[in-house]
Amino acid sequence: MPPADTATLDYRRIAVFGGVYSNYLALAAALEDARRRGAEECFCLGDMGAFGPHPDRVFGLLRDCGVRCIQGNYDNSIARGLDDCQCGYTDPRDNYFARLSYQYTFAHTHPDNRAWLGTLPTELRLLLGKYRLLLCHGSPRQMNEFLWESTSSSAFLDYLMRAYDTDVILATHTGIKWRRDLEGGKHFINVGVLGRPENDGRTNVWYALLTLARSASEGLEVEFIPVAYDHEQLAAQMRAERLPDEFVATVLTGWWTTCLEVLPYKERCRGRF
Amino acid sequence: MQLPSIPLAHLDDLWFQVSGTVCNLACTHCFISCSPHNHSFGFLDFETVRTALEESVALGVKEYYFTGGEPFLHPRMTEILELTLRYGPATVLTNGTVFKDQWLQRLRVAADASNYSLEFRVSMDGYTPEANDALRGHGTFERILRGVGQLLHHGFLPILTVTPANDEDDPQLFERFVRLLRENGYERPRIKILPTLRIGAEAKRGRGYDEHERVTVEMMEGYDQARLVCNHSRVVTDRGIYVCPILLEAPDARLGDTLKEALAPFALAHQACHTCYQYGALCANASSRHRDA
Ligand code: SF4
Numbered sequence: 001m002p003p004a005d006t007a008t009l010d011y012r013r014i015a016v017f018g019g020v021y022s023n024y025l026a027l028a029a030a031l032e033d034a035r036r037r038g039a040e041e042c043f044c045l046g047d048m049g050a051f052g053p054h055p056d057r058v059f060g061l062l063r064d065c066g067v068r069c070i071q072g073n074y075d076n077s078i079a080r081g082l083d084d085c086q087c088g089y090t091d092p093r094d095n096y097f098a099r100l101s102y103q104y105t106f107a108h109t110h111p112d113n114r115a116w117l118g119t120l121p122t123e124l125r126l127l128l129g130k131y132r133l134l135l136c137h138g139s140p141r142q143m144n145e146f147l148w149e150s151t152s153s154s155a156f157l158d159y160l161m162r163a164y165d166t167d168v169i170l171a172t173h174t175g176i177k178w179r180r181d182l183e184g185g186k187h188f189i190n191v192g193v194l195g196r197p198e199n200d201g202r203t204n205v206w207y208a209l210l211t212l213a214r215s216a217s218e219g220l221e222v223e224f225i226p227v228a229y230d231h232e233q234l235a236a237q238m239r240a241e242r243l244p245d246e247f248v249a250t251v252l253t254g255w256w257t258t259c260l261e262v263l264p265y266k267e268r269c270r271g272r273f
Numbered sequence: 274m275q276l277p278s279i280p281l282a283h284l285d286d287l288w289f290q291v292s293g294t295v296c297n298l299a300c301t302h303c304f305i306s307c308s309p310h311n312h313s314f315g316f317l318d319f320e321t322v323r324t325a326l327e328e329s330v331a332l333g334v335k336e337y338y339f340t341g342g343e344p345f346l347h348p349r350m351t352e353i354l355e356l357t358l359r360y361g362p363a364t365v366l367t368n369g370t371v372f373k374d375q376w377l378q379r380l381r382v383a384a385d386a387s388n389y390s391l392e393f394r395v396s397m398d399g400y401t402p403e404a405n406d407a408l409r410g411h412g413t414f415e416r417i418l419r420g421v422g423q424l425l426h427h428g429f430l431p432i433l434t435v436t437p438a439n440d441e442d443d444p445q446l447f448e449r450f451v452r453l454l455r456e457n458g459y460e461r462p463r464i465k466i467l468p469t470l471r472i473g474a475e476a477k478r479g480r481g482y483d484e485h486e487r488v489t490v491e492m493m494e495g496y497d498q499a500r501l502v503c504n505h506s507r508v509v510t511d512r513g514i515y516v517c518p519i520l521l522e523a524p525d526a527r528l529g530d531t532l533k534e535a536l537a538p539f540a541l542a543h544q545a546c547h548t549c550y551q552y553g554a555l556c557a558n559a560s561s562r563h564r565d566a
């Protein structure tokens with residue numbers, strides 16, 4: 001029996017987005033792409049602001065398209081008027097950039113949108129076919145927990161499935177997509193983010209598409225979808241807003257230049273910096 | 274006086290006191306007074322490690338940490354890490370002075386074959402030979418840099434772990450270590466700065482704790498327990514399971530013979546707990562720091 005607040009979806013296909021980080025151009029492209037692929041509903045796992053320009057441009061898109069959203073740590077900070085993003089960097093350089101983008105985002109988020117962020121739930125539970133889905137931001141137990149592929153043992157993911165009584169956990173927060181298929185037909189999926197490329201030298205971003213297979217088994221198909229968008233326009237707008245060149249470089253090159261401290265060894269190795 | 278009691282929320286991090294208190298160095302600030310002659314804790318048997326790894330699966334452990342003493346004095350350390358990487362991510366806390374290239378070569382292969390990260394945390398406690406060697410011993414500054422170079426050569430990205438017992442108040446400290454590592458060929462330095470634990474050898478070298486430096490029940494109100502290592506870790510030693518890698522010398526820190534027996538809450542009776550309380554997130558890597566939500 002799923003928990004009482006579980007909503008049943010009569011769908012076969014849904015799209016799940018990770019952090020938007022004010023990248024409204026990528027969000028628009030992803031919404032369009034998901035519609036074209038026949039996604040019946042779109043979800044967003046939070047962190048609407050940060051990093052990019054004009055944070056307010058994200059909210060209209062989310063609401064007009066009826067995207068069902070949950071709250072990320074950034075949203076939580078902005079809504080409560082905290083003085084940082086709760087990413088907890090200790091490297092002074094990471095901290096410096098995190099602060100800059102937080103202050104910019106806070107100052108440019110309309111009070112109505114701040115209030116709206118405060119109303120978002122911190123998790124959603126849904127039923128897709130026979131699969132119980134749990135949508136959260138960092139992890140089911142902590143909004144700002146980083147679950148990286150290379151630092152999450154399968155034993156731990158199995159434990160999360162047991163402890164939270166679910167079959168599929170969908171999360172974001174780290175900025176890099178990954179998935180692991182676990183015993184008993186369970187899945188952990190980090191859907192990646194729309195906000196910035198994932199430190200692989202490519203400029204596209206990613207989201208996840210979940211489809212119930214048409215076969216009798218009704219298995220779950222999980223696909224990561226690359227989204228190309230006008231990243232040069234985004235970069236130009238970031239420059240016009242005087243956002244740091246380091247952020248602009250990430251948009252244009254696909255390599256992360258900041259917030260590197262929290263990357264574990266494997267993920268760090270794959271990047272350039 | 275009533276003591277704050279910290280439950281184990283979940284066993285995220287399983288530590289192994291793999292080389293006991295045996296170390297090739299005898300740092301003057303070592304909080305468990307390790308040295309070549311301190312055998313209060315000995316090497317862990319390979320089988321003890323294997324059994325704990327097996328037991329840890331059902332408990333849902335997320336990551337494994339190896340410490341000592343100097344882990345690479347253990348004759349089967351390479352093998353232990355190879356085995357661990359089949360279960361999950363492994364981090365080894367080392368002084369960086371005893372690596373053999375042959376071991377690192379094998380670990381390179383094991384790290385590539387695993388889905389999980391193998392992290393090396395290398396201790397260095399001053400950014401000049403004078404500052405470091407005063408704590409870690411004559412000539413260690415150069416030897417540590419050589420160890421870092423060996424790790425880089427084999428494609429690892431060591432995290433320099435700094436306990437600046439003598440320069441705690443230097444606001445430029447982080448930048449100074451960045452510069453030092455860059456000058457030594459480490460293009461993307463990773464650094465973790467730790468507070469000094471005023472116990473063990475350090476209590477004799479520096480100042481010990483003041484009487485008022487204790488954690489009280491009132492202090493825990495509104496405090497995020499996840500910041501304390503004992504809220505999500507236990508340590509396997511050759512003398513049983515301990516609450517955290519810090520309090521090995523305290524008799525009440527031994528919680529049982531097996532992991533299952535060692536999952537009970539722990540009362541913060543010790544002054545070192547005050548340092549954990551103040552700084553939080555003492556032992557985990559930045560990629561998995563436990564922090565306030
Ligand atoms: S601080 Fe580390 S390297 Fe120094 S004696 Fe203690 S265990 Fe050995």
Ligand code: SF4
Binds near residue numbers: 543546547
């Ligand atoms: S020293 Fe730190 S980790 Fe150990 S019991 Fe005290 S508070 Fe917990």
Ligand SMILES: [Fe+2]
Binds near residue numbers: 074
């Ligand atoms: Fe986040």
